[in-house]
Amino acid sequence: xxxxxxxxxxxxxxxxxxxxxxxxxxxxxxVCELTSALDLSxxxxxxHLAQLKTHGLLSGRRSGKWVFYALAADLPKWxxxxxxxxxxxxxAFIETEYQQLISQGNRPNRQQQCC
Numbered sequence: 001x002x003x004x005x006x007x008x009x010x011x012x013x014x015x016x017x018x019x020x021x022x023x024x025x026x027x028x029x030x031v032c033e034l035t036s037a038l039d040l041s042x043x044x045x046x047x048h049l050a051q052l053k054t055h056g057l058l059s060g061r062r063s064g065k066w067v068f069y070a071l072a073a074d075l076p077k078w079x080x081x082x083x084x085x086x087x088x089x090x091x092a093f094i095e096t097e098y099q100q101l102i103s104q105g106n107r108p109n110r111q112q113q114c115c
Contacts, residue, residue, distance in 0.1 A: 002055040007079055010055055011086075015040065016048050020071070021087050021094050022101060023058060028070040029101075037101035 002010065011017045018038060023029050029037075034045045049069055052058040057075065060067040071083065091098075 001074070001076065002057060002079070006055050007057070007082075010052060010057060011082075013048070015044070016052055017086070018094050018097055019045075019048055019052065019069075020057065020083055021090075022097060023069055023071055024083050024087050025094075025098060026101065028061065028068040030066050030068050032066075033101060033104065036104060037097045039100070 011020065015038060019029075019034060022034065022037060026033075031042055031045050031049065034040075034049075035042050038045065049058065049060075053060060053069070056072050057079070058069045059072045060069050062068075071080065075083075087094075
């Protein structure tokens with residue numbers, strides 16, 4: 001579990017914050033969805049995901065060769081509330097990325113296109 005300092009350090013990076021907000025909005029996301037939505041390379045996304053997972057902010061679920069990431073089930077209530085409040089009050093911050101993500105269609109069609 002991330003300490004308060006580590007939690008906020010993770011969220012201080014735009015890419016990691018956007019990953020957390022997209023994971024909250026979609027319940028779970030995979031690397032390929034994030035590379036498309038954030039317009040970043042797979043290694044860069046994977047590095048950010050690894051950091052978020054290492055600090056206990058995200059968890060992964062394997063499906064075949066893909067891993068789907070979601071907010072960690074044991075995320076402390078106050079940390080989850082920060083994510084929810086940030087999402088609710090700052091939708092413009094991820095509007096472009098969220099539109100890019102949903103433009104890929106709904107699941108399972110989105111997964112078939114990129115995964």
